[in-house]
Amino acid sequence: xxxxxxxxxxxxxxxxxxxxxxxxxxxxxxxxxxxxxxxxxxxxxxxxxxxxxxxxxxxxxxxxxxxxxxxxxxxxxxxxxxxxxxxxxxxxxxxxxxxxxxxxxxxxxxxxxxxxxxxxxxxxxxxxxxxxxxxxxxxxxxxxxxxxxxxxxxxxxxxxxxxxxxxxxxxxxxxxxxxxxxxxxxxxxxxxxxxxxxxxxxxx
Amino acid sequence: xxxxxxxxxxxxxxxxxxxxxxxxxxxxxxxxxxxxxxxxxxxxxxxxxxxxxxxxxxxxxxxxxxxxxxxxxxxxxxxxxxxxxxxxxxxxxxxxxxxxxxxxxxxxxxxxxxxxxxxxxxxxxxxxxxxxxxxxxxxxxxxxxxxxxxxxxxxxxxxxxxxxxxxxxxxxxxxxxxxxxxxxxxxxxxxxxxxxxxxxxxxxxxxxxxxxxxxxxxxxxxxxxxxxxxxxxxxxxxxxxxxxxxxxxxxxxxxxxxxxxxxxxxxxxxxxxxxxxxxxxxxxxxxxxxxxxxxxxxxxxxxxxxxxxxxxxxxxxxxxxxxxxxxxxxxxxxxxxxxxxxxxxxxxxxxxxxxxxxxxxxxxxxxx
Numbered sequence: 010x011x012x013x014x015x016x017x018x019x020x021x022x023x024x025x026x027x028x029x030x031x032x033x034x035x036x037x038x039x040x041x042x043x044x045x046x047x048x049x050x051x052x053x054x055x056x057x058x059x060x061x062x063x064x065x066x067x068x069x070x071x072x073x074x075x076x077x078x079x080x081x082x083x084x085x086x087x088x089x090x091x092x093x094x095x096x097x098x099x100x101x102x103x104x105x106x107x108x109x110x111x112x113x114x115x116x117x118x119x120x121x122x123x124x125x126x127x128x129x130x131x132x133x134x135x136x137x138x139x140x141x142x143x144x145x146x147x148x149x150x151x152x153x154x155x156x157x158x159x160x161x162x163x164x165x166x167x168x169x170x171x172x173x174x175x176x177x178x179x180x181x182x183x184x185x186x187x188x189x190x191x192x193x194x195x196x197x198x199x200x201x202x203x204x205x206x207x208x209x210x211x212x213x
Numbered sequence: 214x215x216x217x218x219x220x221x222x223x224x225x226x227x228x229x230x231x232x233x234x235x236x237x238x239x240x241x242x243x244x245x246x247x248x249x250x251x252x253x254x255x256x257x258x259x260x261x262x263x264x265x266x267x268x269x270x271x272x273x274x275x276x277x278x279x280x281x282x283x284x285x286x287x288x289x290x291x292x293x294x295x296x297x298x299x300x301x302x303x304x305x306x307x308x309x310x311x312x313x314x315x316x317x318x319x320x321x322x323x324x325x326x327x328x329x330x331x332x333x334x335x336x337x338x339x340x341x342x343x344x345x346x347x348x349x350x351x352x353x354x355x356x357x358x359x360x361x362x363x364x365x366x367x368x369x370x371x372x373x374x375x376x377x378x379x380x381x382x383x384x385x386x387x388x389x390x391x392x393x394x395x396x397x398x399x400x401x402x403x404x405x406x407x408x409x410x411x412x413x414x415x416x417x418x419x420x421x422x423x424x425x426x427x428x429x430x431x432x433x434x435x436x437x438x439x440x441x442x443x444x445x446x447x448x449x450x451x452x453x454x455x456x457x458x459x460x461x462x463x464x465x466x467x468x469x470x471x472x473x474x475x476x477x478x479x480x481x482x483x484x485x486x487x488x489x490x491x492x493x494x495x496x497x498x499x500x501x502x503x504x505x506x507x508x509x510x511x512x513x514x515x516x517x518x519x520x521x522x523x524x525x526x527x528x529x530x531x532x533x534x535x536x537x538x539x540x541x542x543x544x545x546x547x548x549x550x551x552x553x554x555x556x557x558x559x560x561x562x563x564x565x566x567x568x569x570x571x572x573x574x575x576x577x578x579x580x581x
Contacts, residue, residue, distance in 0.1 A: 065500075066500065066501075067500045067501075068498075068499060068500015068501065069500070086501070087402075088402055088403040088404075089402045089403060089404040089407070090403045090404070090405075090429065092404070092405070092406040186404070189403075190500050191372075191493075191495065191501070191502070192495035192496065192497075192499060192500050192501060192502065193500070194432075195370045195372045195432075195475045195477070195495045196368055196369065196370050196495045196496055196497045197497065198370075198433065198475060202433070
């Protein structure tokens with residue numbers, strides 16, 4: 010039985026492909042339709058970025074590639090033995106450039122795709138926050154009056170700038186990680202250790 | 214009150230019928246047979262007790278508690294170990310140590326149903342209270358392995374660690390509890406980069422920091438313990454913990470259990486509870502642990518009978534799920550039943566009782 014690896018279909022896929030190629034590991038040719046692909050002794054699942062931790066936590070996949078941002082949000086019980094280095098971004102709090110600083114005592118309304126991380130971030134700072142969950146185009150929320158600020162990932166900051174937003178603080182830094190199911194890590198120790206070693210050797 | 218129909222089920226409860234129930238009973242009886250075989254005695258503790266018996270921050274948040282008529286706060290048992298510790302210190306106070314006790318039954322927790330975890334969990338476990346530490350640790354691991362084998366599980370391993378390594382390395386560094394927790398969480402995730410950052414934030418000095426960083430890679434066969442004993446030689450408590458683990462691992466290997474053991478020094482869960490060896494049982498086919506346990510030498514002093522203790526439990530729900538996924542451990546089908554019918558009620562009932570006395574499985578049919 011071969012190892013099953015969950016890959017994110019989104020923007021981390023190209024980085025994962027480059028790394029697997031460099032490690033001389035098989036990687037699926039993606040036509041966007043086939044979501045379960047076996048190549049040379051490895052089985053790949055192509056799933057939504059946010060779902061990678063779930064497939065790995067339940068053991069449907071032995072390993073996966075997921076951003077640290079997604080892992081923080083999922084709070085899954087998985088191992089993260091390798092920082093793969095690509096997909097570098099920051100999870101930040103941002104608000105409108107011209108906005109007046111909110112009064113320290115008022116409840117802040119925050120739009121985000123990361124409700125768990127957002128709620129924990131404000132709670133730990135002693136700030137009451139109302140979290141508005143969105144699944145995309147979060148940067149529009151402050152301008153339209155849906156929220157006072159947002160928590161989202163930024164790479165270059167250009168999207169924020171174009172929407173009149175500025176970074177207030179950083180919540181976390183993120184890169185792509187290799188994640189491993191704990192049961193697979195132990196019950197399939199040799200195969201998993203070999204995969205980790207191959208990928209580690211290919212890291213810059 | 215939320216509107217619901219009378220046949221709707223609340224979240225987290227389960228119901229087993231016929232074949233499934235029989236399978237569970239069969240697994241349970243095989244596991245309990247192993248516990249009996251190692252001369253552990255069954256204990257059937259109460260379903261509820263005073264809420265303060267079950268303390269610990271992790272558990273309190275998940276406990277169903279309620280107020281008794283006399284105003285005392287009670288709780289449905291969220292685990293067995295605290296109850297057994299209490300009974301060992303109270304009702305069984307005169308019994309000489311070591312006490313060997315086992316249990317099997319439900320615990321109740323507020324827990325979102327997830328990954329084979331329900332609000333109502335069926336646990337089979339045992340506790341060895343008092344006695345020699347290394348013998349206790351080795352015995353409990355051997356019983357865990359035998360129980361999984363007896364239940365029919367294949368391809369399983371016990372991932373064994375020792376919280377005294379991590380705790381021992383940090384002992385003489387003044388690190389705040391919140392920093393220890395964020396560091397522990399990254400060690401548990403085997404995230405070397407995250408561990409490095411947490412060490413820098415907590416200003417852990419170099420020799421200790423270098424050692425803690427290695428924990429995430431110290432997993433595998435017994436050889437990792439040799440590496441650990443060299444790398445942690447500078448820290449007396451960490452060295453002692455590794456030596457304990459080496460002694461237990463050597464005994465298990467000599468008893469033929471080496472293929473069942475996977476050493477993992479990054480296994481650092483439950484630092485507020487466990488004090489020594491810890492382990493989790495994993496098997497191919499199930500993504501989460503089927504059970505686990507460890508040494509908790511501090512718990513019994515809470516109840517006024519300070520005894521070192523070690524125990525483990527297997528989750529029946531997860532074990533049943535594992536066996537189903539592995540296609541093993543199917544229950545023997547029930548014997549065919551004879552139909553008793555044809556006479557009037559008095560005749561049939563008399564005949565049914567006769568056949569029952571003869572040991573037959575019968576079905577009293579309706580009509581003639």
